[in-house]
Amino acid sequence: MQRSDGICLVILAALAVASPLRAERVVHAPVPTVDAKPNQALETAVFAGGCYWGVEGVFSHVNGVHLVKSGFAxxxxGRKVDYEAVSAGDTGYAESVRVTYDPRIVSYGTLLRVFFSVIADPTTLDYQGPDHGTQYRSALFPLNAQQQQAASAYLAQLGKSDLWRGPIVTKIERFTGFQDAAAGHQNFMTRNPRHPYIQRWDAPKLAAFKAMYPALYRARPSA
Known part of the structure; x- marks a missing residue:
């Protein structure tokens, strides 16, 4: 996918002719056997799962999520980055989202389940959908010991589930900080529902989430 000026630019017809895109699939990921115990009224979780527009777009419709920010992790x-720098693929940063949620309503484990059901394929190394490079890798960034334990257990659980043909390559990475993306990248799906990239890649993820987890779905996105 070619991206410039802070905007995802997708020439879908040309891409389809030049290089057929791997169709993304959704799965009903299992209920986590280990979950994180809440430490405070609002918790924060950080995920990387390809282009952050769709990751943010789905999580913003999860009941119990208060805020989702697109950015880099x-x-x-200490290194300052922006979209252009991360897009070069050599900074070590990945497009990511920071999710602020109420653990009394939705748990960290449930967020993991949503993430791997409809957002990210855990078997694709350094790419998601049409986006290739280490900046589009799938990764989890636990922020405390409880999240670390839950994330490790869930990746092991997914590896034994036989839901995917390939091995699980999503990594748990050390959290070194989160930097917000520019304002033009925030709430992108909500503000640009007719964008061709959104319609092709991200709107189906949100529709799948609504269909698979109606009790978790909230029509009005978080701010």
Missing amino acids: GGPK
């Missing part, structure tokens, strides 16, 4: 601590 996974690179060296």
Whole structure:
């Protein structure tokens, strides 16, 4: 996928002719056997799962989620980055989202389940859908010991589930900080529902989430 000026630009017909895109699939990921115990009224979780527009777009419709921010995580601590720098693929950072949620309504384990059901394929190394490069890898960034334990247990659980043909390659990475993306990238799906990338890749994820988890779905997205 070619991206410039802070906007995802997809020439779908040309891409289809030049290089057929792997169709994304959704799965009914299992209920986690290990979950994180809440430490406070509002918790924060950080995920990387390809282009952050769709990751943010789905999580913003999860009941119990208060706020989702698109940004960057996974690179060296202290280095300042922006969209253009991360897009080069050599910073170590990945497009990510920071989710603020109420653990009394939705748990960290449930967020993991949603993530792997409809957002990210855990078997694709350094790519998701049409987006290739380490900046589009899938990764989990636990922020405390409880999240670390839950994330490790869930990846092991997914590896034994036989839901995917390939091995699980999603990694648990050390959290070194989160940097917000520019304002033009925030709430992108909500503000740009007719964008061709959104319609082709991200709207189906949101529709799948609504169909698979109606009790978790909230029509009005978080701010």
